[in-house]
Amino acid sequence: MHIVVCIKQVPDSAQIRVHPITNTIMRQGVPTIINPYDLFALEEALRLRDRYGGEVTVLTMGPPMAKQALEKALSYGADHAVLLSDRHFAGSDTLATSFAISRAIMKMGRRRTPEIVFAGKQTIDGDTAQVGPGIAKRLELQQLTYVTKIVSIDLHTRKIAVERRSEGGIQMLNSRLPCLITVLDGVNVIRRGSVADALHGARSEIPTWRATDVGIEELANCGLRGSPTVVKRVFAPTPRAEKAIQIEAIEQESGQVADDVVASILEHQSAAEASLCLNGQPID
Amino acid sequence: ARKELPKHFRHNRNVWVFIELERGQVHPVSFELLGEGRKLADKLGVQLAGVVVGPAECAGTQCATAEAFAYGADLAYLVESPLLSHYRNEPFTKALTDLVILHKPEILLLGATSLGRDLAGSVATTLETGLTADCTELNVDADGSLAATRPTFGGSLLCTIYTLNSRPQMATVRPRVMATPQRVADTAGPIIRHGLIMVEEEVVTKVLGFLSDRRSEKVNLAHADIVVAGGLGIGIAENLERLKVLAKTIGGEFGCSRPLVQKGWMEVDRQIGQTGQTIRPKLYLAAGISGAVQHRVGVDGADLIVAINTDSNAPIFDFAHVAVVADAIGLLPALTTAFTRRLAL
Ligand SMILES: Cc1cc2nc3c(=O)[nH]c(=O)nc-3n(C[C@H](O)[C@H](O)[C@H](O)COP(=O)(O)OP(=O)(O)OC[C@H]3O[C@@H](n4cnc5c(N)ncnc54)[C@H](O)[C@@H]3O)c2cc1C
Ligand SMILES: Cc1cc2nc3c(=O)[nH]c(=O)nc-3n(C[C@H](O)[C@H](O)[C@H](O)COP(=O)(O)OP(=O)(O)OC[C@H]3O[C@@H](n4cnc5c(N)ncnc54)[C@H](O)[C@@H]3O)c2cc1C
Incomplete structure (x- = not known):
């Protein structure tokens, strides 16, 4: 089985700082990581490969430094890696991103057609969850999002059964390969790669594919030109105008503080009082 | 420089809201979107349409159309087919894209639920149009284009996004971010009906079954008026028992920050924040929560935020309305007593 896993290199969001005056993101010095949600997809792919045989290729679209993310993915045990990088891809929104990625997957298919393309649930920076469905549509793959469990795969009949999270419950689906799966978070834990994998990650020559390498002639579909959405303004949320009511408890007895808090709540949110009286029940 | 909108898009009119049906019931986010769509349509001087897809002989489908009018729609589109009885990407994508191509809306809004996100992504790709995810604010510019504002980088920043040269301008909005409009009974309007040009044999993916979260009946964080949460x-x-007792006493739900879920202290559906629930209660009481941005984006819609924290510099005090610098462990039982006394429960 050939499995492709799409991963994105993202800034470690815990360490993002916003410039206090210009309101722009300060990326300098912020470490980058593999989008945490993509690790669930990678682990799921590695498990399938271990069970059914075959190979796992990781793919990312990004600047040259995104190679680090691919090296890391190889060190977890992926077999191959491809970097899709071209200045024509800069400024891609999700539509342009899924366009470029789908062309790269088509090129991989000339060597060995993937049965499954994996993506993460969403990223922690752009956070749209739109790239997976975009790739599925462009490659006409069955689209299986928010998958919590791959129940069975039959490579002969090309059938796959999965469970996916939907509103209010779990949907059980029967579908067909080739498909695109986005994996819900928390379904597994990424393995520690073996020493051999670590060496593989460090020593691999990762190929870089440019737009022309994946057969893209129509540059109008790429990057800023191929992106219908445009980010007009980026700004920090406005801090609350009025100052919060302060209740200091340091020297006070907690019963008194609690009375003050309750009084303050009822004064400032009288609408809550009805709910409090309606639903409240004494505890004995 | 603004790109010109191609000529063939200039006749796109009206604001559409996709009405999401969840096993025969309209998802509340659809009402919230109708409220927001109404404002946009009024600013643009166009009509607001509710879009319902589902099987013809189904109470849910008919009811959803009626509800669309009750919550502000001027007209409704109804795509009827037995293929649309459960959510599946293929027939739903076909139903919605065919309808868009035929009737040409200028704005199309969907809930950012698992269904809405799955569907919106394929519809936007098929139509090759822009889709702005998880918006928290929608507005119309002087030139009539949709300004969609959304949080990014885990909520530490907001950005306003436009769809310049294609139509419809699509956006998803998270549940509970917008207010539910007033329901007006005895409203009606024209219903434009279509069938689906597709047969079951063409649909590859089949639904074998559905396992309902029985627990979800119990945990109703997103719609609770009062939420008490711990960090x-x-x-x-x-x-945590002190937290639960307070919540129960005042008739609220209890929730938590993410680390408590990671520790296994609470179920994942009680997590509040970016990767958990978005809540919009009248009263939110946070005990021992620092107020990280990922938590903040889930609670910003609360009418009154009361924070208890020993650290007077905790970030939560930047957005709390009532800042209580105190030890939560001692204060929680005292609050239970004080509420009981004050409300004569
Ligand atoms: C502030 C800001 C806001 C934005 N808002 C929008 C918006 O509302 N609409 C819009 O269309 N674009 C938006 N974008 C652009 C969007 O972030 C980029 O298109 C980005 O390349 C992919 O989107 P994402 O990060 O949301 O990925 P998601 O769609 O959340 O990613 C889902 C999965 O797709 C795969 N994937 C995503 N990107 C790559 C990649 N480069 N290489 C390999 N695999 C990948 C991963 O498996 C990932 O887990 C925004 C960008 C910024 C900076
Ligand atoms: C991609 C991503 C997604 C995330 N999604 C979410 C999410 O959905 N929801 C979420 O909550 N977090 C989320 N997080 C985590 C978030 O960044 C914070 O780490 C988390 O919210 C912190 O939880 P906390 O406030 O309980 O703990 P801490 O940050 O450790 O804060 C504990 C607070 O308790 C105070 N305190 C200590 N003792 C007492 C006492 N006796 N009485 C009163 N106060 C006391 C301390 O002063 C401190 O302010 C996410 C993070 C990432 C990277």
């Missing part, structure tokens, strides 16, 4: 400042798992 790592609670100290030990045993102290």
